[in-house]
Amino acid sequence: MGDIGMPTATLGGSTETKSPSRNKLFLGTFIHSKTLTELEYLHNAAVAVNSLGTIVAVSPDTDLAKAQTTILPQLSWLSEDTEIIVAKPGQFFFPGFIDTHLHASQYPNVGLFGNSTLLDWLNTYTFPLEASLSSLPKAQKVYSRVIRKTLSHGTTTAAYYATIDVPATNLLADLCLSSGQRALIGRVCMDQLGPSYYLDESPAESLTKTKQCIEHVLTKDPKMELITPIITPRFAPACSAPLMKELGQLAKETDLPVQTHISENKNEIALVASLFPDAGDSYAEVYDMFGLLTPKTILAHAVHLTEKEADLVRERRSKVSHCPCSNSAITSGAARVRWLLDKGIEVGLGTDMSGGYSPSVLEAARHAVLVSRHICMDEGRSEERDKLSVEEVLYLATRGGAKVVGMERKIGGLEVGMEWDVQLVGLHEVGDEEEEEDGGEEEGNVDVFGWESWEEKVAKWVYNGDDRNTKKVWVRGRLVHERR
Amino acid sequence: MGDIGMPTATLGGSTETKSPSRNKLFLGTFIHSKTLTELEYLHNAAVAVNSLGTIVAVSPDTDLAKAQTTILPQLSWLSEDTEIIVAKPGQFFFPGFIDTHLHASQYPNVGLFGNSTLLDWLNTYTFPLEASLSSLPKAQKVYSRVIRKTLSHGTTTAAYYATIDVPATNLLADLCLSSGQRALIGRVCMDQLGPSYYLDESPAESLTKTKQCIEHVLTKDPKMELITPIITPRFAPACSAPLMKELGQLAKETDLPVQTHISENKNEIALVASLFPDAGDSYAEVYDMFGLLTPKTILAHAVHLTEKEADLVRERRSKVSHCPCSNSAITSGAARVRWLLDKGIEVGLGTDMSGGYSPSVLEAARHAVLVSRHICMDEGRSEERDKLSVEEVLYLATRGGAKVVGMERKIGGLEVGMEWDVQLVGLHEVGDEEEEEDGGEEEGNVDVFGWESWEEKVAKWVYNGDDRNTKKVWVRGRLVHERR
Structure with missing residues (x-):
C-alpha cells in the first residue's frame, strides 16, 4: 500500500491531459451561486478556459470583439487557435x-x-x-x-x-x-x-x-x-x-x-x-x-x-x-x-x-x-x-x-483557477402557434413566454427542467455530452 | 337561459362527428385499471374502435390475422376500410x-x-x-x-x-x-x-x-x-x-x-x-x-x-x-x-x-x-x-x-361502449452501447434493461416517465397528438 500514498490533485497545473484540447472562449450569460441564498448573473460575459480545462479569465460585459482585443492578447492566445462557444440568447452556462x-x-x-x-x-x-x-x-x-x-x-x-x-x-x-x-x-x-x-x-x-x-x-x-x-x-x-x-x-x-x-x-x-x-x-x-x-x-x-x-x-x-x-x-x-x-x-x-x-x-x-x-x-x-x-x-x-466531495476550490463555481465543469442550459421560448406545430415537443417542459425575469427563468428551470434543457456538458474543459 | 336546458351527452351514438374518421383496429398490449389496487394487462390483444370513437370490441389473444377473420366480420368492417394501429413490442396502450x-x-x-x-x-x-x-x-x-x-x-x-x-x-x-x-x-x-x-x-x-x-x-x-x-x-x-x-x-x-x-x-x-x-x-x-x-x-x-x-x-x-x-x-x-x-x-x-x-x-x-x-x-x-x-x-x-368529472361510463378504461381516449406509451430499451451513441437521449428517462416484469415496467414509467414516453394520444378515436 505504500505506493498509493497521498497524491495531491493538481489544480490545472498538470501538463498531462489525456486528450489534448484547444483553448476555449465562452460567451454569453453565466449564472452560478454567489452565496447560499444568492445567484450571480453575468450577462454578455466572456470566460476563457485553457487547454487544461482551467478557467483563466472571467470578464463581464465582454462581447467577442472586445474579448479579441482584450482577453486574448492578455493571455497571448491567437484568435485562430481559440475555440469560440457562444450561448444563444436565452441560454446560460451553469456549473455542472x-x-x-x-x-x-x-x-x-x-x-x-x-x-x-x-x-x-x-x-x-x-x-x-x-x-x-x-x-x-x-x-x-x-x-x-x-x-x-x-x-x-x-x-x-x-x-x-x-x-x-x-x-x-x-x-x-x-x-x-x-x-x-x-x-x-x-x-x-x-x-x-x-x-x-x-x-x-x-x-x-x-x-x-x-x-x-x-x-x-x-x-x-x-x-x-x-x-x-x-x-x-x-x-x-x-x-x-x-x-x-x-x-x-x-x-x-x-x-x-x-x-x-x-x-x-x-x-x-x-x-x-x-x-x-x-x-x-x-x-x-x-x-x-x-x-x-x-x-x-x-x-x-x-x-x-x-x-x-x-x-x-x-x-x-x-x-x-x-x-x-x-x-x-x-x-x-x-x-x-x-x-x-x-x-x-x-x-x-x-x-x-x-x-x-x-x-x-x-x-x-x-x-x-x-x-x-x-x-x-x-x-x-x-x-x-x-x-x-x-x-x-x-x-x-x-x-x-x-x-x-472536497473539491470546492476546483468545481462548483465559475472563477479563475477553477476547472470548467459546466452545463449549457437552454429553455424553450414559446413562439407563434404556427412555428410551434412541429417543433416544440423536444424542447422540454420549460416554457418561457418572454416576459419573465432571469430569476423567474431559473425558477422555471428548477421546477420543470429535465435533460432536454441541458444542451452541452463539459468536464475539465472537455465536451462530454451534447444533445443532437 | 331556457335554451341551455339539460342536454344528455351521447355515448357514442351520435351521427354528428366533426371530422369523419375511419374505423380503427388497435393491436398490442393494453393496460388499464381493473380495481383501485389492480391493473389489468391484456397482451396480444385487439381493440376495435368505430368511426365515432367508441370501443366496439375488446379481444384478448388476438393478432391481426385472427382479428381479420373474427372481429372484422362480426363488425361487418372491411379490412381495406379499417385503419390498423399496432403497438411496437414493449409499447402499451393506456387510458388517457x-x-x-x-x-x-x-x-x-x-x-x-x-x-x-x-x-x-x-x-x-x-x-x-x-x-x-x-x-x-x-x-x-x-x-x-x-x-x-x-x-x-x-x-x-x-x-x-x-x-x-x-x-x-x-x-x-x-x-x-x-x-x-x-x-x-x-x-x-x-x-x-x-x-x-x-x-x-x-x-x-x-x-x-x-x-x-x-x-x-x-x-x-x-x-x-x-x-x-x-x-x-x-x-x-x-x-x-x-x-x-x-x-x-x-x-x-x-x-x-x-x-x-x-x-x-x-x-x-x-x-x-x-x-x-x-x-x-x-x-x-x-x-x-x-x-x-x-x-x-x-x-x-x-x-x-x-x-x-x-x-x-x-x-x-x-x-x-x-x-x-x-x-x-x-x-x-x-x-x-x-x-x-x-x-x-x-x-x-x-x-x-x-x-x-x-x-x-x-x-x-x-x-x-x-x-x-x-x-x-x-x-x-x-x-x-x-x-x-x-x-x-x-x-x-x-x-x-x-x-x-362524471364520465366514468365513457372514459378512464378500455371497455366496450367506452370512448377511445387513450395514450400509446413507449419505454426506452437499453441496447448495446454502440447503438446508443447517438440515439438514446430523446427516448426519455425510463430505461428498460430487458429483464423487468410488466409490473416493473409500469413502475419505471410512473417514476421516471415524461411526455417523451407518450408517443400518441387519441380522444374519441381522433389522433390528437403524435411525437415525431
Whole structure:
C-alpha cells in the first residue's frame, strides 16, 4: 500500500491531459451561486478556459470583439487557435451538478421498490442486482448507461458506490475516465448483513480488495485529476467492528475520502444500536469510534440525527449528502436541511439511485424544495424558516456538493483557477402557434413566454427542467455530452 | 337561459362527428385499471374502435390475422376500410389521463411562487396574469400552448378554470374543440377578494357572464360530446353569499357540473370561517348552504377537511381533486387520500397549474405516491396503510378522474361502449452501447434493461416517465397528438 500514498490533485497545473484540447472562449450569460441564498448573473460575459480545462479569465460585459482585443492578447492566445462557444440568447452556462451519493450498480432498479423500506428493500431488490454485476458484460452495460444518463442530466461529478466486485468496480472507474465524468469510485465493503452470495469473506479480504481498487485508479489517473478512489464501508450494519477499524486506519494512512450511510431509517438506527451497544445509541459515534468521521467523509441521508450526533458531525467536519427523492420514496423520513446548515454542516445533494428514483440532480433539487415545505408543514409552523429556496437548492447542487466531495476550490463555481465543469442550459421560448406545430415537443417542459425575469427563468428551470434543457456538458474543459 | 336546458351527452351514438374518421383496429398490449389496487394487462390483444370513437370490441389473444377473420366480420368492417394501429413490442396502450383541476390561464406561471402561500400567491402572481388574458392574442398564445402541452403529456380530459373574461373563456372552449381535447370549461366567478381590476362587478353580472359561456359551449357542441361547461365559483372567499346562491340555483336548473376549491390552506380556512360565520366553522357547509355540493361538484384540494366535513362531502356524493404537486409547492399541506378513499369519496388527480408546477398528470401521480409516504412518516407509523401504490395512483389518474368529472361510463378504461381516449406509451430499451451513441437521449428517462416484469415496467414509467414516453394520444378515436 505504500505506493498509493497521498497524491495531491493538481489544480490545472498538470501538463498531462489525456486528450489534448484547444483553448476555449465562452460567451454569453453565466449564472452560478454567489452565496447560499444568492445567484450571480453575468450577462454578455466572456470566460476563457485553457487547454487544461482551467478557467483563466472571467470578464463581464465582454462581447467577442472586445474579448479579441482584450482577453486574448492578455493571455497571448491567437484568435485562430481559440475555440469560440457562444450561448444563444436565452441560454446560460451553469456549473455542472455534483451528485454526492448514488449507487451506479443499482441504476437498473430505479423506480422499483414497491412499498418497501430500507432493510427489506436491500434484500428484495438491491443485493441480487448488485451481486449480478460481477458479470462484466452486464456491468459494462449498466455502468455505461448510468454514466451517459447522469452526464445528460448535467452531472459532471458523481460519488459512486459500485459493488463488492473488484473487476467491475475498476471497470466503472475506467468508463468514467473514458467518458470524461469526474467521479469518486468506491468498492463497497461489507462483511456482514448481506446474503451469503454477496459478502466480503473477511475484514482482511475486504481491505485487500479495497486496496486493489484504489491502486487501479492510481495507476490510471495517478494525480487523481478526474477519478478519486473513495473508501466505502457500506453502512455500519454491514460492516464488522474489525472491518471498520481497518477502513478507518486506511483513511488515515491514505487521506482518501470516505463515504457511507447514516441514520436513514428508524429500523436501521435500532439495528445499529443493537449491533454497537458501546456507542451509546449514537450512530455517528459508531463511525467516530473507528476513525471514519473525517473531514473527507460523505454521510448519506442523516435523516434522524440527534442534536448530539449532528454536533459530532460538525466537530469532525464530516459532510452530509441530502437525498430527498430517496428519503421520500422508501419512506425514510425528511432530513432537516435547514437545521444541518444552521449548525454549519456542509450539505450537498444526492440522487441516491436506486433508493432514489431519478438520475437527475435537478430533480433532487426540486424535491429538496418540496420536502423542506413538508418539514415546515409537519411542524405546524407558518414561518418560512425551514423552506429551501430555488437559489439554495442550486447552491446545494453545485457549491455545496463541491464542498461535500472536497473539491470546492476546483468545481462548483465559475472563477479563475477553477476547472470548467459546466452545463449549457437552454429553455424553450414559446413562439407563434404556427412555428410551434412541429417543433416544440423536444424542447422540454420549460416554457418561457418572454416576459419573465432571469430569476423567474431559473425558477422555471428548477421546477420543470429535465435533460432536454441541458444542451452541452463539459468536464475539465472537455465536451462530454451534447444533445443532437 | 331556457335554451341551455339539460342536454344528455351521447355515448357514442351520435351521427354528428366533426371530422369523419375511419374505423380503427388497435393491436398490442393494453393496460388499464381493473380495481383501485389492480391493473389489468391484456397482451396480444385487439381493440376495435368505430368511426365515432367508441370501443366496439375488446379481444384478448388476438393478432391481426385472427382479428381479420373474427372481429372484422362480426363488425361487418372491411379490412381495406379499417385503419390498423399496432403497438411496437414493449409499447402499451393506456387510458388517457384526466386532469381534474387546473387553471389554463395560469400556465405561464408554472414554477413561479417563491416561498409564498395561497393568499399572497394569488395577489402577487395569479390575479395580474389572469387579468392580462382579457387580451385575446395573449389568451390565444397561452391557451394554445397549455392544450398542446397537456395533450403531449397524455391528458385527454381537463377540467379547466379559465378567467373571468367571457371572450377569452370562449376561446379556450373553441381551442379545445379544434385541438380535440375533452374538457370542462369554467368561466371564473368572483365578486370579492380580488383586486378592483379583476372582479365581477356584481352577482348578477357574474351570473350573466357565466350563462354566456355556457351558451357558447352549447352552441358549438350541443350534445357536449367533447366540451362541457362547468359552473365555477372560484372559492368561497372570492364569492359573495348572493353570488353563491345564484350559482347553486344555476347548478340545480342546468344539472351542469360545478368546480371550486376547498380547504386548501389554513389561513384560507380561517378566512372562510370569518366570512361565513353561520357555517359553524365548516368550509364544506358553506358550499352546502348554497346548493353547491352536488354529485357533480369537483372540490379541489380538500387538504384539511374535518371528519364532519368529509362525511358531508360523502353524503352529497361530491368529488375530490387531489393536487399533490400544488399542495407541496405552495406549502398547503398533505391531503389524506387514503382517509378520503376509505370514506368512500371519489378522488382524482389534478395538476392545479400553476399552484402546481407541472403540466403532467403522471408527475401528479408520482408525487401523490411520495406525499402519501410523507403522511405515513409524519404520523410516525410504520404501517403501510397510508401509502398509495403505483397501481392506485394510476387508478386515480384514470378511473378515479373519470368519476370525478362524471364520465366514468365513457372514459378512464378500455371497455366496450367506452370512448377511445387513450395514450400509446413507449419505454426506452437499453441496447448495446454502440447503438446508443447517438440515439438514446430523446427516448426519455425510463430505461428498460430487458429483464423487468410488466409490473416493473409500469413502475419505471410512473417514476421516471415524461411526455417523451407518450408517443400518441387519441380522444374519441381522433389522433390528437403524435411525437415525431
